[in-house]
Amino acid sequence: MAKEEILEKVKEIMNAPSCYEGLKKVCEAYLKAAGTADEKEAALTLKKELKEDVCSIDQVIPFFESEEGATVLGADTAKGLAKAAHEAKAKGVKYCICPACTAGGWLLNHESEW
Numbered sequence: 425m426a427k428e429e430i431l432e433k434v435k436e437i438m439n440a441p442s443c444y445e446g447l448k449k450v451c452e453a454y455l456k457a458a459g460t461a462d463e464k465e466a467a468l469t470l471k472k473e474l475k476e477d478v479c480s481i482d483q484v485i486p487f488f489e490s491e492e493g494a495t496v497l498g499a500d501t502a503k504g505l506a507k508a509a510h511e512a513k514a515k516g517v518k519y520c521i522c523p524a525c526t527a528g529g530w531l532l533n534h535e536s537e538w
Contacts, residue, residue: 430538431458433527434470440523447477447524471535478528479520481513 437443438451450473457466487493488506512521519529
Protein backbone atom coordinates (compact mmCIF):
# COMPACT_ATOMS: atom_id res chain seq x y z
CA MET A 425 0.00 0.00 0.00
CA ALA A 426 1.31 3.41 -0.91
CA LYS A 427 1.75 6.11 1.68
CA GLU A 428 -0.32 8.39 -0.56
CA GLU A 429 -3.37 6.12 -0.05
CA ILE A 430 -3.12 6.49 3.69
CA LEU A 431 -2.74 10.25 3.49
CA GLU A 432 -5.73 10.48 1.13
CA LYS A 433 -7.93 8.46 3.50
CA VAL A 434 -6.89 10.65 6.44
CA LYS A 435 -7.82 13.72 4.38
CA GLU A 436 -11.16 12.10 3.45
CA ILE A 437 -11.95 11.61 7.13
CA MET A 438 -10.87 15.12 8.06
CA ASN A 439 -12.93 16.73 5.28
CA ALA A 440 -16.05 14.61 5.76
CA PRO A 441 -19.10 16.50 7.02
CA SER A 442 -19.64 13.60 9.44
CA CYS A 443 -16.20 14.04 11.09
CA TYR A 444 -16.38 15.63 14.51
CA GLU A 445 -13.89 18.25 15.65
CA GLY A 446 -11.81 15.98 17.93
CA LEU A 447 -11.12 13.44 15.19
CA LYS A 448 -10.45 16.23 12.72
CA LYS A 449 -7.68 17.57 15.00
CA VAL A 450 -6.09 14.12 15.34
CA CYS A 451 -6.13 13.77 11.54
CA GLU A 452 -4.54 17.20 11.14
CA ALA A 453 -1.82 16.27 13.64
CA TYR A 454 -1.08 13.06 11.76
CA LEU A 455 -0.86 14.86 8.43
CA LYS A 456 1.47 17.44 9.96
CA ALA A 457 3.68 14.69 11.43
CA ALA A 458 3.77 12.57 8.26
CA GLY A 459 7.33 12.13 7.07
CA THR A 460 8.82 13.37 10.35
CA ALA A 461 10.20 11.69 13.46
CA ASP A 462 6.79 12.24 15.10
CA GLU A 463 4.85 10.23 12.52
CA LYS A 464 4.85 6.91 14.40
CA GLU A 465 3.43 8.46 17.56
CA ALA A 466 0.86 10.46 15.58
CA ALA A 467 -0.18 7.27 13.75
CA LEU A 468 -0.69 5.44 17.05
CA THR A 469 -2.85 8.31 18.31
CA LEU A 470 -4.89 8.32 15.10
CA LYS A 471 -5.38 4.53 15.17
CA LYS A 472 -6.55 4.72 18.79
CA GLU A 473 -8.99 7.51 17.94
CA LEU A 474 -10.33 5.64 14.91
CA LYS A 475 -10.97 2.55 17.04
CA GLU A 476 -13.00 4.71 19.44
CA ASP A 477 -14.86 6.77 16.83
CA VAL A 478 -15.54 4.64 13.76
CA CYS A 479 -18.96 3.07 14.19
CA SER A 480 -19.90 -0.37 13.04
CA ILE A 481 -22.83 -0.88 10.70
CA ASP A 482 -24.60 -2.64 13.58
CA GLN A 483 -24.20 0.44 15.77
CA VAL A 484 -25.66 2.90 13.29
CA ILE A 485 -28.67 0.96 12.02
CA PRO A 486 -30.54 1.19 15.36
CA PHE A 487 -29.73 4.90 15.53
CA PHE A 488 -31.00 5.53 12.00
CA GLU A 489 -34.20 3.65 12.89
CA SER A 490 -34.73 5.41 16.22
CA GLU A 491 -36.81 8.45 17.13
CA GLU A 492 -33.56 10.19 18.08
CA GLY A 493 -32.15 9.48 14.62
CA ALA A 494 -35.28 10.91 13.02
CA THR A 495 -35.02 14.00 15.22
CA VAL A 496 -31.31 14.56 14.58
CA LEU A 497 -31.24 13.70 10.88
CA GLY A 498 -34.80 14.35 9.81
CA ALA A 499 -37.30 11.51 9.37
CA ASP A 500 -36.80 11.07 5.61
CA THR A 501 -33.00 11.20 5.84
CA ALA A 502 -32.94 8.74 8.74
CA LYS A 503 -35.24 6.35 6.87
CA GLY A 504 -33.06 6.55 3.74
CA LEU A 505 -29.89 6.01 5.75
CA ALA A 506 -31.40 3.02 7.53
CA LYS A 507 -32.33 1.47 4.18
CA ALA A 508 -28.85 2.16 2.75
CA ALA A 509 -27.20 0.76 5.89
CA HIS A 510 -29.23 -2.45 5.71
CA GLU A 511 -28.27 -2.83 2.04
CA ALA A 512 -24.61 -2.19 2.88
CA LYS A 513 -24.71 -4.74 5.70
CA ALA A 514 -26.23 -7.31 3.34
CA LYS A 515 -23.23 -6.77 1.06
CA GLY A 516 -20.83 -7.39 3.95
CA VAL A 517 -20.00 -3.78 4.84
CA LYS A 518 -18.57 -3.71 8.35
CA TYR A 519 -18.55 0.00 9.17
CA CYS A 520 -20.98 2.90 9.15
CA ILE A 521 -21.68 4.24 5.67
CA CYS A 522 -20.93 7.90 6.41
CA PRO A 523 -17.84 9.31 4.65
CA ALA A 524 -15.75 9.61 7.84
CA CYS A 525 -16.46 6.06 9.01
CA THR A 526 -16.03 4.62 5.52
CA ALA A 527 -12.53 6.10 5.20
CA GLY A 528 -11.74 5.38 8.85
CA GLY A 529 -12.85 1.78 8.43
CA TRP A 530 -10.59 1.43 5.41
CA LEU A 531 -7.66 2.63 7.53
CA LEU A 532 -8.59 0.24 10.35
CA ASN A 533 -8.76 -2.63 7.86
CA HIS A 534 -5.21 -1.75 6.77
CA GLU A 535 -3.93 -0.82 10.23
CA SER A 536 -0.90 -3.09 10.18
CA GLU A 537 0.30 -1.53 6.92
CA TRP A 538 0.87 1.98 8.22
